[in-house]
Amino acid sequence: MEIDLTEVGMHKGQQYEIIITTIDKDGKSNAAPFGLRVLENNEIFLRIFEGGNTIKNIKENKEFIVNVTADPLMFTLATTNTIPEEYLTRISKKTKSNEKLAYLTDADAYFICEVISLKTSFREDDPIKATEINFIKAEVVEINIKNKCAKPINRAIHALIEALVNYSRINIVDEKTQEYFLERFLESERIIKRVGNEKEKESIQILKENLISQGFDL
Numbered sequence: 001m002e003i004d005l006t007e008v009g010m011h012k013g014q015q016y017e018i019i020i021t022t023i024d025k026d027g028k029s030n031a032a033p034f035g036l037r038v039l040e041n042n043e044i045f046l047r048i049f050e051g052g053n054t055i056k057n058i059k060e061n062k063e064f065i066v067n068v069t070a071d072p073l074m075f076t077l078a079t080t081n082t083i084p085e086e087y088l089t090r091i092s093k094k095t096k097s098n099e100k101l102a103y104l105t106d107a108d109a110y111f112i113c114e115v116i117s118l119k120t121s122f123r124e125d126d127p128i129k130a131t132e133i134n135f136i137k138a139e140v141v142e143i144n145i146k147n148k149c150a151k152p153i154n155r156a157i158h159a160l161i162e163a164l165v166n167y168s169r170i171n172i173v174d175e176k177t178q179e180y181f182l183e184r185f186l187e188s189e190r191i192i193k194r195v196g197n198e199k200e201k202e203s204i205q206i207l208k209e210n211l212i213s214q215g216f217d218l
């Protein structure tokens with residue numbers, strides 16, 4: 001069957017927040033959240049800072065698993081590096097029975113990826129940190145859907161909803177809170193421009209024009 005990421009709600013050109021699970025050469029599993037961009041229906045792109053376990057394991061094994069989940073606890077435990085081993089299921093890839101992979105047992109879907117290319121560059125001007133960044137292109141070789149309603153997390157819709165809530169309150173709060181809302185608006189706009197879809201981008205623009213027409217300085 002042809003690999004098609006739209007089956008797990010992922011569309012070309014869009015970015016999603018997912019959890020990557022890997023296993024190191026001593027057999028120790030690791031889970032951490034990352035942003036993933038869809039290049040093609042069977043191809044993804046990752047941008048991973050040097051220094052973590054995931055990138056080390058990906059460089060060693062050239063394969064990894066992407067877990068699609070909206071479970072807040074999974075994201076939190078993955079970020080704090082405290083996902084217990086019992087939350088993972090170990091598997092062997094169909095084609096390479098000796099190699100072990102692991103996925104999050106409760107993930108709505110997961111897919112196996114093989115690295116196509118891995119380029120490393122140093123970015124002194126990176127807004128997050130001046131360090132080596134790895135740019136990874138990977139092919140999706142197997143998709144497993146456990147929940148037909150699997151929907152990957154996208155930061156833009158959350159940023160938009162927060163901006164809408166603040167918008168609905170902006171005329172009933174004091175001036176200091178208004179300033180705070182406007183700062184938050186700019187941050188939501190930045191996120192949506194970076195990772196949002198066309199509807200989310202149109203929505204934040206409508207909101208901006210409304211705020212400007214009400215006399216707010218944006």
Ligand SMILES: Cc1cc2nc3c(=O)[nH]c(=O)nc-3n(C[C@H](O)[C@H](O)[C@H](O)COP(=O)(O)O)c2cc1C
Binds near residue numbers: 035
């Ligand atoms: C939602 C979310 C998205 C993230 N996206 C990325 C990313 O795209 N690239 C990256 O290098 N780090 C990203 N991080 C930070 C890594 O998850 C973090 O550095 C983590 O400690 C790496 O863990 P590891 O050492 O187990 O690989 C993200 C964190 C969160 C919470």
